[in-house]
Amino acid sequence: MKTQTKDKIALLKENFFPRMKEVDLSDLQDYIYPDPVDWPPFTLREVQVALSSVATRKAPGPDGISNLLEIIYEQCKKWEEKHASKFNPKKFKLIHLLSKYSKITDKEHPVWLDGREVKPVPKCRILGLIIDNKLNWNGHIEHIETKMTKSLGALSSLAGSTWGTGYKGLRQVYQAIILP
Numbered sequence: 001m002k003t004q005t006k007d008k009i010a011l012l013k014e015n016f017f018p019r020m021k022e023v024d025l026s027d028l029q030d031y032i033y034p035d036p037v038d039w040p041p042f043t044l045r046e047v048q049v050a051l052s053s054v055a056t057r058k059a060p061g062p063d064g065i066s067n068l069l070e071i072i073y074e075q076c077k078k079w080e081e082k083h084a085s086k087f088n089p090k091k092f093k094l095i096h097l098l099s100k101y102s103k104i105t106d107k108e109h110p111v112w113l114d115g116r117e118v119k120p121v122p123k124c125r126i127l128g129l130i131i132d133n134k135l136n137w138n139g140h141i142e143h144i145e146t147k148m149t150k151s152l153g154a155l156s157s158l159a160g161s162t163w164g165t166g167y168k169g170l171r172q173v174y175q176a177i178i179l180p
Contacts, residue, residue, distance in 0.1 A: 005043075012047065013039060069094075073113050089116045093124035095133050107133075151178045 080087055096107050110119045123132040123139040130140035155173060159165040165173070 005041075008044065009039075009041060069111050070113060089114055089118075092116075092118050094118045094120045095122075095124050095131065096120050097133060097135060148178070 076087060079085075092113065094111055098107065108120060110117045112118070120133075123130055125131075130137075130143045132139040155170060155178065158173065159170055
């Protein structure tokens, strides 16, 4: 096992930045081959800082390099063709779920799928749950409170203390509409 700093750096260079094979460029007229990059010495801490500041498995979108979401979307399109289904890109939502320790600063970066821009949203609805980007469920709790307030307001308008539907009727409406 290599324990010297220079050996470790060489190992990193060899595995993460392999040297390109020499290419015969004699057939190209006036081609200027770039000089090889001369890597300065670096420490393990510098490598850790550099790697921690990069989003995992995601390349920047605007430079034309496809990111993980675009790759997954292409797989979904193949599935949709095979199973005679259709995804609606207008309904797509993008939500960033980042750790509070994350060093990613561009949380507003959109993704392009099928020529359509999908911008990040602070919260979205998935299978009936409102999920926000901090995963604290406040958005879902607010949604349920609003829904219940409306339902109980409608229920209270069905009867008063001296008029309207009786107790049993109100209880049936409550159990059939509000509880589920």
